[in-house]
Amino acid sequence: MDFQISLLRRQDATNKISVILDPSVLVIGRPDESKKALLAWETVCTPKTAGGFNVVQLRTWNRAAICKLLWCLSNKKDRLWVRWINAYYGKYMHDWAVPKQASWVVQKIIKARTYMLDTGLDVEEVLGWSSFSVKNMYVQMRGNFQKVHWKKLTCNNAGSPKWIFVLNLTAQNKLLTRDRSASWGITQDVICPLCNVENESANHLFFACAFSEGIWATILAWQGIRRNVLEWKDEVQYATTRASGNSVSACIYRMSIAASIYQIWAERNMRIFQSKSGNPDLIIRQVIREVVGRGTMRARLARKLEELNSYP
Incomplete structure (x- = not known):
């Protein structure tokens, strides 16, 4: 994502000029195309259990x-x-x-x-x-806020904060995918850059796209989960019913899905903005390496991750 930050020039009595940030015009997106925010400020300030980031009002x-x-x-x-x-x-x-x-x-x-x-x-x-x-x-x-059904995915996740951020936006369907960009008039190209076959949307990226489906299927197998890859809403439902507890397997699952979504989204952005493409096997290795690296810092997860610490 590109960031546009307005810089104001201020001159004091000593004729020294300083540059300050104007936070009122900080926008996320392409600076010459849109000033739409991904999330409303009211949502950002709500508790994490309600889908926000608990930023103080x-x-x-x-x-x-x-x-x-x-x-x-x-x-x-x-x-x-x-x-x-x-x-x-x-x-x-x-x-x-x-x-x-x-x-x-x-x-x-x-x-x-x-x-x-x-x-x-x-x-x-x-x-x-x-x-x-x-x-x-x-x-x-x-005041009180209604809790989101996927709160366990983000609130009890030992993954990296940047993983949780992207996972939160994905769960709320707020990622700036090409279908949303097209609805705002930002772009006309809606083809998924990962498979170059179907139109890009959050539901397609996770995990109807053949590229991301293969990655997530391998990560599931690495965890010892023997099932087919589900659509995104079904994956969320699975996570909230089968992987919402405090068991070691549930914790590793939540970390794995957060890391996978982040790496897939990073690969998608690299293809669009840098015209580079990565190998799915390298992405899988990156996900496993980061999950093991962060998870072993917690004693209760270390033994299980040591057993899984191998590339499929």
Whole structure:
């Protein structure tokens, strides 16, 4: 994937020019063709069990932190700043009126009551807590999310973070495959670069494509799994029903499917953007080598991987 980053030039009083990043225009995709994001920001900030990446929503976290300041006004009477606010604006706290003459900081603290009400909390009950956790308040403000059925694939996976990232996008059908690019008007070529026969889509790449099917079939055999390669939705269903536990075999399976998807996607990108093609046997060896390398760092997986530590 190509990344486009806007650079802003800023000149200070000393006539020195510095370059800063403008994160508001960071886009994923080809810079001259599309500014569409693969995932909505709201999805990125959801918990991993809900298909997100658990990125903190700064606005919500800031509100939770302000709520703690309001809690301190009722529970930290010995603090100097609390004594000062109560001395000058304590009379307004009885009816929660916001003094107009107060600074914006004090006004923000008093207005934090509305954040609690919007969350469905009783203000008096919150102020009566013996302790206050910004993290717990943030979780309550963020709300509840429906868990995705494939959460075990990404949440309990000992694979590399980059594998998990691509696996997450694949499970949500958010990879920038050629069928999606064509629907956005980015490209007209929709043929799969791996088999050059059928149109490319996530379901085709994993694992209806003859190229990727052969790779995954060999990886399954390497693990000792004797079955045919399934379509992607069926592979996900198999993983969530047969490989969702904490057994050694289930852990190795989750690592293997994540590594295989990542390497297949990397091969696909190399063929498109670098006009190079790799050998399926080398990709299989790469997957096995990386799975064994990461897995042996965990004592409970080391013995099983030592038994599998050979190329099919």
